[in-house]
Amino acid sequence: MSGMRFTATYLIETPLDVAQVAEVLAGEQSCGTFARVEGETEALRERARATVEKIELLDVAETPSLPNGWMQRRGMFAKPQRWQRARLRVSFPVANVGVNLPTLAATVSGNLFDLGEVTGLRLESVELPAAYRQQFQLPVQGIAGTRKLTGVFDRPLIGTIIKPNVGLSAQESGDLVAKLCAAGVDFIKDDECCGNPDHAPLEQRVRAVMKRVRAHQDRTGKHVMVAFNISDDLDAMRRHADLVQAEGGSCVMASLNWCGYSAIQSLRRHTPLAIHGHRNGFGALSRHPLLGFSYPAWQTLWRLAGVDHMHVHGLQGKFAQDDDEVIEAAQVSLAPLAEGLDDRVLPAFSNGQWAGTVPATWGSVRSNDLLFMSGGGILAHPDGAAAGVASLQQAWDAVQQGETLADRAQRSPELQSALAFFGKK
Template identity: 70%
Template sequence: MATDRILASYLIETPEPPEKVAEVMAGEQSCGTFTRVEGETDALRARARATVESIVELAPATSPSLPNALLERKGTQGPWRRARIEISFPVANIGANLPTLAATVAGNLYDLGEVSGLRLETVHVPAAYRARFELPRIGIAGTRRLTGVASGALVGTIIKPNVGFSAAETAELVARLCAAGVDFIKDDEVCADPDHAPLAERVPAVMAVVRAHQERTGKHVMVAFNITDETDAMKRHADLVEREGGSCVMASLNWCGHSGIQTLRRHTPLTLHGHRNGFGALSRHPLLGISFQAYQTLWRLAGVDHMHVHGLQGKFSQPDEEVIASAQDCFTPLAEGIDDRVMPAFSSGQWAGTVPATWTAIGSDDLLFMSGGGILAHPQGPAAGVASIRQAWAAARAGTPLDEAARSAPELAAALAFFGKR
């Protein structure tokens, strides 16, 4: 791709000729508007205008995917043509400005009167432009180094119940989970700084038991404290985690915003665990919003180390194909010659029984495999839950069916018997 342009691809639906709509999109998101204006010289347009790179028309739809008051006022009846469009944007229009990049590739386009559906599918940036943004501080290799897990999937869990525990009760649970053998523990996205367990109390209480476990065993368990908040508060919370010997903080990406995450990344050396809650509102409709490839590109430019992708055969709405593609996006460098891969975090209804599908589809264990109920609700206790997942990973890597492996793995056998009925 050109070294001075950003390339974005879109799926559109429109009653207009797609080539006309593509030009409207290119003009709207660069130097143009619906009509030529004073000062918009040919030289300026040549320098600053976005360019339509390709148009591939698809089969039309029988009805519009989304309401459009402008088309309704005009009495437009279709046909509703669909097309994939690639548009390139001059880097010089944007600079190293992540919010403006997002506004350029995913801004007013969604409101255009010419479309009855529009979805941002991919964003690709040149290497020189990618180098102007934050890289992961920790990433895959650093996460393995900090947790001491040289090979195999990192087994993690989530604090459950989500909210309600005091700081002391949370620390007691974390101590049990550390003893159970997990590599990673995270707060839930809805538990950040609640009155009953404020971070000022929860972080010291939890890290006291994490440090004690490390002194006994040599094992550092990575705890992702949810520090989602306004920017100055997140910086204070991150400083507290660092002072207490923690290695990771978590933030709800969509609600903190690109600027907030960039500021946090620049402020702290800790692992930055990116939680994507709310992504479904941006992605579930096939003719609206943003795909994960484009979404994770923007957040990786902000410097996150981990990205949630949901889980295979999980409890959420995403099909397995989307989860697989999302994980592969995390493993794919954004630009040639720059290793900015991030660790995909699998969660949502994960347990020993979903391991084989994960291994078969991903072919890598450079991932966080997070199981809440699959560990904490195991009939033989959390330690058996962790053991069942590790046994399942060993079986999957060896190509051994789980029911066969379970004959010599009682924890796995109990998990299959208990969770397999649900």
């Protein structure tokens, strides 16, 4: 790894000289501190320092984006300032980090969000040499493996969500899964808030659900992938993944932000099951435009842990993200992290999705390689869950054939009912 470097791109805001602040940022995350220390030679700094590769000046703000005690103590808020925004590209020696995902994450982010010299800082992207990326975990199933397991090859996967956390027992969860399997879904996932509740212990729920999944597979030959939420401490996640595998399951789900890089890496090494990466909590890291992580940077780090699916939210959905952010999230999930690799992951669309949001999704992504999840769009369809699934399949077939939903609905009653019912809402 000697001589290799990785790069990170940042958006910053500062009233100070941008070039000087860029050097502070680079030094803070490599060999620098506020004063030289004993033994810190020029040769050492040259070997270990991060390098500012590019500075692009952007707009100037009238007011600072974030509070800053360091500047407040220096009276910098008491007089007029130019709050210059800029994009920085900084490279780091791979040898500083090695194959160590938590340290890589700390290097490209770490204390940077606390720098006194900035009133805004956002990590926009991380780029890695192919030889370095290959030393981290790769998806075990990814897009191709997920398609093979579910038997779906020529269209998006249709999925839905069950919420046993609202009070469903293990048996009731199993009964609902049986109904959804019969309705024709390809994928079912737990809600992120349902882990191992008293009313439906995970072990009981896995056994009850997989009994129905196996029975459906025996009858039809179709394996429905179920993403059980096993988010927990690492020992418990390994134990639960083993149970899912022993019961014939193919997927587990984890809340990435709360389990942590090391736990997901260890889970990846432990199990061949598909890991469905849930993004809950990402809004806290991303919603302010001058703070935190952009999705491309965030997903890069998590893909190094070896996940197979990544949540991207949904177009025209119920959450705060605008459609452009959702589209970007899907596009970067479908792109390799380094040249010459196929480490793409399956983008999972969810939240407020139904047949009516299919045209926007297809028009923006132009790919079949996605998981389209619909809760109410399936379970609340006025003609039942099977009609809900059919309406989604009909909508996807229509857009791929260049038809409008209105035209297809004339000969597809399930889609017609969905448009009439959900369209009013």
